Every structure is written in structure tokens, then in C-alpha cells.
Amino acid sequence: MQYVQEARGVMFLNCRPQVAAATYQQAIDLGSASAPAKLDALNQEVRGAVDMANGGGFPACSSDLNQPAAEAAAPGTLSYSVRSEILDAITRANQAWKDTTFNLNTSELDGQVAGDLLKADQDEIQQLRNAGQRRTNTNTDFQVLDVTLDAPGHAIVHTRETWSAVTTAMATGRVVQQVAPTTYTETYVVAFQNGGWIVTRNDV
Numbered sequence: 001m002q003y004v005q006e007a008r009g010v011m012f013l014n015c016r017p018q019v020a021a022a023t024y025q026q027a028i029d030l031g032s033a034s035a036p037a038k039l040d041a042l043n044q045e046v047r048g049a050v051d052m053a054n055g056g057g058f059p060a061c062s063s064d065l066n067q068p069a070a071e072a073a074a075p076g077t078l079s080y081s082v083r084s085e086i087l088d089a090i091t092r093a094n095q096a097w098k099d100t101t102f103n104l105n106t107s108e109l110d111g112q113v114a115g116d117l118l119k120a121d122q123d124e125i126q127q128l129r130n131a132g133q134r135r136t137n138t139n140t141d142f143q144v145l146d147v148t149l150d151a152p153g154h155a156i157v158h159t160r161e162t163w164s165a166v167t168t169a170m171a172t173g174r175v176v177q178q179v180a181p182t183t184y185t186e187t188y189v190v191a192f193q194n195g196g197w198i199v200t201r202n203d204v
Contacts, residue, residue, distance in 0.1 A: 074153025074192040083147050085197050086155045086190050093117065093188075093199035094139065096105060100125055101135045115200030133176055135167045140181055153192035160185050186199075 087114035099105075106122050113121055120152045128134060141162035148156045165179040189201035 002134050075149070078100050078147065078155075079151040082149070086147060086157060087144065088200050089190050090157060090159070090188050090195040093202070097121055098137045098139075101128060101137055104129050104134060112196045112198070113200070114171035114191070115189075117199055118204050132170050134170055135165055138164045140164065141183070146184075147175075155188075155190040155197070157188040157190060158185065159188065 009179065042119060091111045094108050101124065104125055106125050108120055109121050139161060140162075143160040145158040145160060150156055162181050162183045163179075164181040166175060167175075167177040168175055179198050184204050187201075187203045188199055190197050191200045
């Protein structure tokens with residue numbers, strides 16, 4: 001159904017169903033015995049979802065079944081689940097950076113980082129390509145210092161991380177540079193875009 005989004009075994013409504021409700025009502029008018037219960041269950045689901053929604057309501061779903069559901073609103077409260085999703089976005093961003101500085105495939109950054117960080121990572125990989133090198137980055141410690149939602153859909157995360165790195169020549173495998181484990185304090189900017197969280201900046 002175009003008005004339902006399923007995540008982690010829980011049903012979330014992004015908008016008020018119109019087509020399904022009208023269909024059930026038509027079935028009731030035609031004498032269906034099961035349609036009243038289904039319509040009542042749908043109405044209960046919508047009422048429960050609306051009660052939990054910020055502002056107390058959802059936009060109506062489009063009557064066009066080919067049109068995607070309304071985009072989820074940017075979270076304005078740092079709940080446990082929102083915090084987890086923000087940190088998951090950082091994990092994905094770091095993994096994409098680790099992978100692409102080794103395999104030099106910038107397309108793997110798409111959807112994992114955005115904004116300033118996407119450009120910075122792309123530039124870094126291009127520099128490695130130009131030098132005929134690849135780098136293996138290894139994370140040995142990762143601590144979250146704080147997570148702040150400073151505006152709806154905009155988070156700031158401070159971390160303390162320990163990384164080491166080995167840069168090698170692609171043609172020969174010769175070690176060009178080695179960086180011993182070093183601890184950095186990092187600041188991530190994480191934004192809610194297209195229904196999900198993504199890292200847009202990382203300052204070290």
C-alpha cells in the first residue's frame with residue numbers, strides 16, 4: 001500500500017489513507033460482511049499514528065497509486081531511535097571512506113555521504129588515483145562524546161577516534177607511508193535528507 005512504510009517490524013503511516021478507506025466504504029455499501037471490520041482497523045491505525053505525530057496530523061495520501069507517499073518530516077526530538085539512526089549514518093560514512101580510499105571507487109560514496117564531505121572524500125580519492133596509490137585506514141577506537149539535535153533534521157556529533165593508516169603503491173604494493181595509531185577529536189554534521197540521516201561534514 002502506498003501510504004505505509006515498514007521499518008524494523010513496525011508499521012508507520014506517512015499520510016492519511018484515502019483510496020483504501022473509500023474502497024472499504026464502497027464494499028460496505030455493497031453489503032460486504034468483512035469490510036466494516038477492516039475499515040475500523042484502518043481508522044484505528046490512522047488515529048493512533050496521528051496522535052503520535054508532531055503537530056497532530058498527517059497530509060492526505062495521494063489518490064494516485066503511482067505517486068510515492070509523502071516524505072517523512074525531519075525529526076525535531078532526539079529520541080533513542082533518532083540518536084541510533086544518526087550514529088548509524090556516521091558508521092556508514094566511515095565505512096564508505098575506508099572502502100573507497102582502498103578500492104578508489106568513488107561511486108560507493110553515493111548515498112553514504114553528502115554535501116561538503118562527499119566532495120572532500122571524492123577529492124581525496126582522486127589524489128590517491130593521481131599518485132597511483134591506495135590507503136588502508138584502520139579504526140581501533142571510537143567513542144561518542146555527545147549528540148545534539150540543534151534544529152529539526154540537523155545534528156552535531158562529537159567523537160574521539162583512533163585511526164592508523166598504510167598507503168601503498170598500486171603497481172608494486174610497496175609501502176609509501178605509514179601513520180601510527182593517532183587519536184582525533186572529530187565533529188560530524190548529520191542531516192535528515194530524503195527520509196534518512198546522512199553525514200554532510202566531518203571536521204577533525
